[in-house]
Amino acid sequence: MDAIIELDDRLYITRVNPATGKVFRCQADQMTGQDFRRFVGEEDSLKLARLIDELDARPEGERSRWIPGGLTARCPEGLSFPAEATISRFELHRQKFTTLILRNVRDRVEAEQKIQSLTTETELLREELQALHRNDTLLGESPALRQVLRDIAQVAGTDATVLIMGETGTGKELVARAIHTASPRRERPLITVNWAAIPATLIESEFFGHEPGAFTGATRKREGRFALADNGTIFLDEIGELPLDLQAKLLRVLQEGEFDPVGSHHTRKVNVRVLAATNRDLEQSVRAGRFREDLFYRLNVFPLQLPPLRERGDDVVRLAAVFAQRFASKLGRSIAPLTTDCERRLTAYSWPGNVRELQNVIERAVITATAGRLNLDRALPEASPSNTAPVHAEAASPGAIRTAKELEQLERANILRALEAAKWKVSGGQGAASLLGMNPSTLSSRIKALKIQKPR
Ligand SMILES: Nc1ncnc2c1ncn2[C@@H]1O[C@H](COP(=O)(O)OP(=O)(O)OP(=O)(O)O)[C@@H](O)[C@H]1O
Numbered sequence: 001m002d003a004i005i006e007l008d009d010r011l012y013i014t015r016v017n018p019a020t021g022k023v024f025r026c027q028a029d030q031m032t033g034q035d036f037r038r039f040v041g042e043e044d045s046l047k048l049a050r051l052i053d054e055l056d057a058r059p060e061g062e063r064s065r066w067i068p069g070g071l072t073a074r075c076p077e078g079l080s081f082p083a084e085a086t087i088s089r090f091e092l093h094r095q096k097f098t099t100l101i102l103r104n105v106r107d108r109v110e111a112e113q114k115i116q117s118l119t120t121e122t123e124l125l126r127e128e129l130q131a132l133h134r135n136d137t138l139l140g141e142s143p144a145l146r147q148v149l150r151d152i153a154q155v156a157g158t159d160a161t162v163l164i165m166g167e168t169g170t171g172k173e174l175v176a177r178a179i180h181t182a183s184p185r186r187e188r189p190l191i192t193v194n195w196a197a198i199p200a201t202l203i204e205s206e207f208f209g210h211e212p213g214a215f216t217g218a219t220r221k222r223e224g225r226f227a228l229a230d231n232g233t234i235f236l237d238e239i240g241e242l243p244l245d246l247q248a249k250l251l252r253v254l255q256e257g258e259f260d261p262v263g264s265h266h267t268r269k270v271n272v273r274v275l276a277a278t279n280r281d282l283e284q285s286v287r288a289g290r291f292r293e294d295l296f297y298r299l300n301v302f303p304l305q306l307p308p309l310r311e312r313g314d315d316v317v318r319l320a321a322v323f324a325q326r327f328a329s330k331l332g333r334s335i336a337p338l339t340t341d342c343e344r345r346l347t348a349y350s351w352p353g354n355v356r357e358l359q360n361v362i363e364r365a366v367i368t369a370t371a372g373r374l375n376l377d378r379a380l381p382e383a384s385p386s387n388t389a390p391v392h393a394e395a396a397s398p399g400a401i402r403t404a405k406e407l408e409q410l411e412r413a414n415i416l417r418a419l420e421a422a423k424w425k426v427s428g429g430q431g432a433a434s435l436l437g438m439n440p441s442t443l444s445s446r447i448k449a450l451k452i453q454k455p456r
């Protein structure tokens with residue numbers, strides 16, 4: 001987030017937004033009332049005074065500009081950093097004010113470098129190689145899963161946009177890959193975009209690429225994911241989390257097949273097939289004003305709803321058996337077929353984390369197996385004390401209807417508990433994502449959306 005600082009005519013700070021505290025590494029509210037010149041380099045004070053004069057000479061409506069060469073910002077604790085900023089003048093009750101919108105250039109350069117290393121061709125190659133090692137078969141014989149397989153077969157051969165919906169861990173990404181692999185575009189790449197991993201300021205360049213010099217830190221031209229997916233398929237994961245301003249730009253690519261790389265006036269045309277996924281109720285996001293209605297209709301050409309695991313009947317047992325053999329052979333062990341008791345317990349559980357959670361449970365059960373028998377005692381969440389609390393809470397008011405807000409609070413508390421248990425590690429074997437049976441990137445985006453922060 002950028003710092004937004006309002007100054008009076010003497011250059012004293014009248015108001016700041018909370019992000020200002022982060023940018024200047026101090027308590028934001030303690031900055032108000034202070035002389036802003038304490039927070040910039042000496043020559044910057046003169047520069048600001050000159051710019052203010054220049055802006056005041058302009059007609060109203062044009063009193064805003066980039067600060068050429070930026071500023072040297074100084075934190076109260078002594079550190080200084082290069083900042084890029086805009087300055088604007090406005091008048092209120094015959095008093096003149098100045099607003100600065102300012103950000104640390106280093107943060108941007110760092111984020112940019114991170115993205116560059118993420119999206120080089122080598123990285124894409126590595127993603128494809130990993131995909132080759134993954135087991136991509138959609139297992140299951142339940143009527144609900146058969147319907148999904150029929151839908152995939154029906155839509156794969158077309159160029160239609162598919163909106164894959166389903167709870168976390170139901171196999172949305174797997175389905176996206178299955179559609180691409182069964183499509184005429186299979187020889188071309190499947191490019192995935194998941195903005196949970198990308199700083200908000202860089203999503204646009206990640207999508208559409210940029211020209212050298214498009215912004216500070218953009219030292220060379222870079223292709224965006226849409227260009228890389230030309231003639232192939234693009235998979236827009238977690239589409240419900242896309243910021244509103246980018247939704248308009250995405251709509252243009254979907255409708256016209258064209259976009260402008262950041263900092264370029266040359267429109268590019270691409271031919272991409274779009275698959276999108278979400279675990280949110282997009283219609284509700286539309287109603288809440290968080291998702292553009294036109295984009296929703298454009299994506300919702302072929303909606304594909306993945307059933308939660310608890311609605312797939314015996315598939316739980318079938319999948320458990322396959323996963324048990326898979327993990328056992330990976331560990332070089334042999335495992336006896338599932339007992340009826342095992343099957344009963346697996347079927348009785350509600351699987352909020354769906355297939356991913358089942359995989360994790362079976363992996364734990366194989367690791368803790370004794371004498372070749374799966375050990376569900378420690379593997380199934382109901383047996384662990386940390387998970388009994390929400391179950392009791394639910395039991396205390398069975399069938400209670402909760403408001404969306406209450407559900408969000410429950411989700412927040414649950415994620416917090418997992419983060420605390422995992423010592424704030426998100427991914428990895430002991431990470432919170434694994435405890436929750438969630439994809440680490442989904443968890444990251446939920447943490448962001450729910451504004452969960454690690455206490456200092
Ligand atoms: N029907 C299935 N058969 C075999 N494996 C499956 C099936 N469905 C999902 N999986 C496996 O479960 C895990 C989770 O699947 P995937 O990542 O596709 O879920 P997702 O819906 O994208 O989850 P999220 O919303 O958390 O991103 C993956 O390891 C995937 O291979």
Ligand SMILES: [Mg+2]
Nearest residue numbers: 172173237439
């Ligand atoms: Mg996913």
